[in-house]
Structure formats: structure tokens, C-alpha cells
Amino acid sequence: MSEVRTRFAPSPTGYLHLGGARTALFNYLFARHHNGQFVLRIEDTDRERSTAESIQAILDAMVWLKLDWDEGPYYQSQRVAFYLEHAERLLASGHAYRCYCTQEELEAKREQALRAGRKPMYDRTCRQRNEQPGGRPYAVRFKTPVDGVTVVEDLVKGHVAFENCELDDLIIVRSDGSPTYNLCVVVDDAMMRITHVIRGDDHLTNTPKQILMYRALDYPLPAFAHLPQILGPDRTRLSKRHGATSVLAYREMGYLPDALVNYLARLGWSHGDQEIFTREELIEKFSLDHVGKSAGIYNAEKLEWVNFHYMKTTPPPELARAVKPFIAARGYDLPGDDSWLAKMVATLQERAKTLVELVELGRFYLIDTVEIPPDLVHKHFKREILPALERLRELFATVDPWCPEAIQRAFERVMSEFHLGLGKIAQPVRIAVTGGTVSPGIFEVLDVLGQARTLRRFDSALTLARQLVALEATGTT
RNA sequence: GGUCCCAUCGUCUAGCGGUUAGGACGCCGGCCUCUCACGUCGGUAACAGGGGUUCGAAUCCCCUUGGGACCA
Numbered sequence: 053m054s055e056v057r058t059r060f061a062p063s064p065t066g067y068l069h070l071g072g073a074r075t076a077l078f079n080y081l082f083a084r085h086h087n088g089q090f091v092l093r094i095e096d097t098d099r100e101r102s103t104a105e106s107i108q109a110i111l112d113a114m115v116w117l118k119l120d121w122d123e124g125p126y127y128q129s130q131r132v133a134f135y136l137e138h139a140e141r142l143l144a145s146g147h148a149y150r151c152y153c154t155q156e157e158l159e160a161k162r163e164q165a166l167r168a169g170r171k172p173m174y175d176r177t178c179r180q181r182n183e184q185p186g187g188r189p190y191a192v193r194f195k196t197p198v199d200g201v202t203v204v205e206d207l208v209k210g211h212v213a214f215e216n217c218e219l220d221d222l223i224i225v226r227s228d229g230s231p232t233y234n235l236c237v238v239v240d241d242a243m244m245r246i247t248h249v250i251r252g253d254d255h256l257t258n259t260p261k262q263i264l265m266y267r268a269l270d271y272p273l274p275a276f277a278h279l280p281q282i283l284g285p286d287r288t289r290l291s292k293r294h295g296a297t298s299v300l301a302y303r304e305m306g307y308l309p310d311a312l313v314n315y316l317a318r319l320g321w322s323h324g325d326q327e328i329f330t331r332e333e334l335i336e337k338f339s340l341d342h343v344g345k346s347a348g349i350y351n352a353e354k355l356e357w358v359n360f361h362y363m364k365t366t367p368p369p370e371l372a373r374a375v376k377p378f379i380a381a382r383g384y385d386l387p388g389d390d391s392w393l394a395k396m397v398a399t400l401q402e403r404a405k406t407l408v409e410l411v412e413l414g415r416f417y418l419i420d421t422v423e424i425p426p427d428l429v430h431k432h433f434k435r436e437i438l439p440a441l442e443r444l445r446e447l448f449a450t451v452d453p454w455c456p457e458a459i460q461r462a463f464e465r466v467m468s469e470f471h472l473g474l475g476k477i478a479q480p481v482r483i484a485v486t487g488g489t490v491s492p493g494i495f496e497v498l499d500v501l502g503q504a505r506t507l508r509r510f511d512s513a514l515t516l517a518r519q520l521v522a523l524e525a526t527g528t529t
Numbered sequence: 530g531g532u533c534c535c536a537u538c539g540u541c542u543a544g545c546g547g548u549u550a551g552g553a554c555g556c557c558g559g560c561c562u563c564u565c566a567c568g569u570c571g572g573u574a575a576c577a578g579g580g581g582u583u584c585g586a587a588u589c590c591c592c593u594u595g596g597g598a599c600c601a
Binding site: 162171172173209212213214215218219220222252253254255256257258260278280281283285287288289315318319320321322324325326327344345346347348349350351353354355356357358364402403404413463473474475476477478479481482483488489490491492493494495 | 530531532533534535536539540541542543551552553554555562563564565566567568596597598599600601
């Protein structure tokens with residue numbers, strides 16, 4: 053029984069985007085599900101476009117999503133010798149040949165073929181060349197069978213057949229001595245003993261060529277699974293104009309990694325009607341035969357909903373830990389007391405879709421003094437209820453211990469003494485302590501805010517209210 | 530241009546010959562209510578089109594259309 057080995061092989065030419073993250077996730081889940089190994093390989097043979105920052109960004113994103121790998125990262129740039137060695141092997145065994153055609157010659161042939169209405173394939177001039185012109189640069193081409201059919205038994209797409217005559221004699225080593233993509237992947241996947249190649253379906257048409265190379269090199273064939281693409285709402289490739297595509301951008305926007313993982317898992321894969329999966333459930337339930345064949349469209353609202361779900365269900369202490377960087381980023385002082393922060397978070401977590409939003413909603417908890425808008429005071433601190441509010445202020449001063457239940461009792465006492473509904477007095481208090489009309493439940497807000505800050509802010513509002521009432525009185529007489 | 534892939538509500542999807550075509554997001558409405566939310570109840574909305582196969586097709590086959598990918 054051979055062990056399952058999967059790999060994720062991004063090229064570091066940009067950030068890890070959602071599609072790549074999902075490919076990584078499926079490889080990770082498949083490996084974990086089968087108690088196998090998950091290998092990370094950086095395909096940085098394109099030295100022009102590969103950057104160190106990009107490599108770092110990909111690794112950071114993988115770590116953030118907790119897609120931990122067992123081996124690697126391997127770097128293709130350090131494995132060039134292996135590729136060339138394999139090209140030599142193919143040359144020696146007659147599965148490849150040297151092609152001396154120049155760029156110009158190829159270009160001309162292509163044009164000619166196109167004009168004649170033929171496919172722009174290499175005409176295989178050098179395939180039957182007998183003597184090797186020494187000293188001239190050459191590329192190495194793979195000798196593709198001229199007839200027969202190569203079949204990809206894809207775990208997602210099913211049985212896909214390609215006529216060999218439609219395949220070109222592809223270049224495996226360029227005339228400058230650099231190996232090409234198809235050679236590198238085959239050599240790496242074979243040497244790394246990858247059993248399941250799970251990748252985007254943009255590679256499906258490369259697969260028959262690769263299969264032919266596996267055979268020529270006498271390596272066992274891995275299983276292939278080609279995942280459908282993730283598209284933008286306009287059904288084109290996901291790009292910046294569809295919003296954020298970089299995984300790390302979601303971290304900055306205040307999304308939880310588990311939420312993104314959950315969303316990505318459900319985009320293209322399903323397990324009955326279930327929408328929410330813990331990491332363990334994903335590992336337990338993931339299988340390739342429930343991966344859909346059709347492209348999926350990225351839906352920001354759904355992601356937001358999934359994130360919201362995780363916001364609501366994450367234990368407050370944990371969420372408090374996650375929100376700290378966002379408090380700092382906003383420029384607020386970080387509360388020293390972790391349990392207080394957890395309490396604060398608990399009042400907001402079912403109101404905020406992201407960590408960023410949570411900090412925005414909790415602003416009044418984090419700043420020293422709130423600015424109380426006079427127009428709101430004017431509207432909610434009507435002269436008729438002022439006495440009730442003064443009385444409430446009086447009772448607040450005596451509440452001991454300061455807890456939601458005791459605070460509620462103070463409210464209820466005023467309500468019965470003045471025959472007022474809670475709405476009448478809760479809203480003025482809310483405005484006084486938060487500076488706005490929207491907040492979590494008033495008892496818990498006051499509780500978290502603490503007695504001293506409550507009294508201070510309430511006093512300021514009452515002072516302002518008295519001034520406004522006095523002003524009004526002189527104005528009307 | 531050639532080859533290949535794909536096609537169920539707007540979106541993610543369940544379905545794998547017999548269902549009032551189910552769920553979720555979104556949207557709309559009711560309830561709950563100290564504001565906003567949460568929650569809860571209900572509603573809206575789909576088998577791309579056309580041929581076959583079959584007693585019976587969303588499901589199997591073919592064509593068309595429409596998307597997408599790869600090779601250049």
C-alpha cells in the first residue's frame with residue numbers, strides 16, 4: 053500500500069490568489085484525508101518573473117491558512133541539473149532529438165502553415181535529421197508518437213482522450229539550455245513520488261504530453277485530478293477588478309483564515325447540504341469524487357456570510373487575540389486586560405462581519421472620550437424625560453457591583469417610577485456613552501464600559517442636554 | 530484557427546432513470562426587540578435549446594448555442 057503524496061506547485065510571479073489557495077487546500081485535504089504527505093514546490097524556473105517577495109507572500113499565505121506542508125519547499129531553480137539529466141536520458145533512449153531550426157525558420161514555417169490552413173505545428177524537420185551539425189545551438193524536442201491516442205483518466209473530468217497526432221513535438225530544453233515547464237513538472241512529480249497530481253484544469257491539455265514523457269522515462273504514472281477554475285462574476289478569469297484576489301488581502305480585510313478555507317472548500321466541492329465544516333470535518337469528508345466539473349464563480353457575499361458565521365462562533369478570547377492587530381492598525385491603544393477585551397468582543401461579534409468592522413463598531417469602547425453630537429442630544433434628551441435621566445444617573449452612581457443585572461435593575465426602577473418604556477431611556481443613554489444610536493445591548497455596553505466611564509460620559513451628555521433645554525427656553529420666551 | 534473542458538435558481542450546490550427538483554448565500558416580508566444586529570418563520574428564483582434512447586429523463590446518447598482553457 054503506497055502512501056498518498058500530493059503537491060502544490062505555485063510559480064512565484066505574484067501573490068497567492070484564491071484559485072491557487074483552493075488548489076493548495078484540495079491537495080492538503082486530500083493528503084491529510086489519506087494520511088499522506090503534502091509537498092510544497094516553488095516553480096521558479098522563470099527567473100525573469102519570479103521574485104523573492106512573491107515566494108515569501110505565498111509562504112505567508114499558506115501559513116496563515118494553516119495549510120502546513122510536510123516536505124519542501126523545493127525550488128525548481130535548484131534542480132535544473134535533474135531536468136537536463138532527464139533530457140539527456142530521453143535523447144539517449146531515442147525519445148527526444150536535437151532541433152537546430154532557428155527562431156526565424158520556425159516563424160516562417162508557422163506562417164506558411166497558417167496560410168495554407170494547416171495547424172501551426174512543428175513540421176519535424178529535425179526529427180529525421182541524420183548528421184548533427186556541430187557548433188550550432190539546438191533545442192531538445194520530445195518525440196511525440198505520430199499516431200495512437202493518449203488517454204487521461206482524470207479523477208474529476210473523467211475519461212479524456214487526445215489524438216497523438218494533434219500533439220506537437222514539444223521543446224523540452226530551449227536552445228539557451230533551459231528546461232521547459234512540461235519537462236520540469238514531470239521530472240519533479242516523478243522524483244518526488246507524487247501519487248496524485250491535483251491542479252487547475254488549465255493544465256488538462258498539457259497532461260497527455262506529460263503522460264507520454266512519464267512513459268518514455270519509464271516512471272509510474274500518478275493519478276490526475278483537474279480542478280475547474282474560479283471565475284469572477286463576469287465569468288472571466290478572476291482578477292483585481294473583481295476585488296481582492298490575494299489571500300493576504302483577505303487577512304488585511306479582517307477575514308478569519310478558517311472562514312476563507314471553509315468558503316474555498318465549498319467552492320467546487322460539496323458534501324450534501326452542509327455549508328460549515330471544521331478543519332477536522334473537511335479532512336474527514338473531503339474526497340475528489342464530490343468535486344464539481346464546472347467552473348465556479350467567486351461570490352464575495354457568500355464569503356462574507358461564512359466569515360460572519362465564524363465571527364459569531366469563535367470563542368471571545370480567541371477572537372480577542374485575532375482582533376488585536378486591527379485595534380493597533382486603527383491607532384487605538386491596546387487594552388491591557390485580555391479578559392476585558394474578550395468581554396468587549398463578545399458584545400460585538402454577532403454584529404461584525406469582519407475583524408475590521410468589529411473594531412469600527414467597538415470604537416467607543418476603545419477611545420477615551422466620545423464626542424456627543426448635539427443634534428442627537430437635542431432629539432433624544434427631551435425636557436420631559438430629563439428628570440428620569442437625572443434619576444438614572446443618580447442610581448448608576450450607587451450600583452454595586454457594576455454588572456449587567458444590576459444595571460438593568462436601575463433602568464427598571466426608573467421605568468416604573470416614571471412610567472416610561474425602556475426605549476425612552478435606553479436610547480439617550482446609548483447616545484451619551486457611545487456617541488451614536490447604534491450599539492450592542494445597553495446593559496452589556498455599560499457593563500463593559502465600566503461605572504466610571506459611564507458616569508463621566510452620562511454627565512457630559514446631561515450637561516449638554518440641560519444647556520440645550522435652557523437655550524430653548526430663552527429662545528421661545 | 531485547432532484541440533480539450535464545461536452547462537440545475539443571480540451565485541455556491543444536492544440530485545447519480547420515477548422527487549411537489551432539496552439546501553445555502555443574496556433579495557423581499559412576518560415575528561422577536563432598548564437601537565443595530567443575532568435568531569426565527571415564510572416568500573422569490575433553476576434543469577440553455579433541439580433531437581433521440583426509455584413505460585418514464587435534470588439524470589444516458591447526439592447536435593446546436595453559450596462560456597472557459599490550452600497550443601500557437
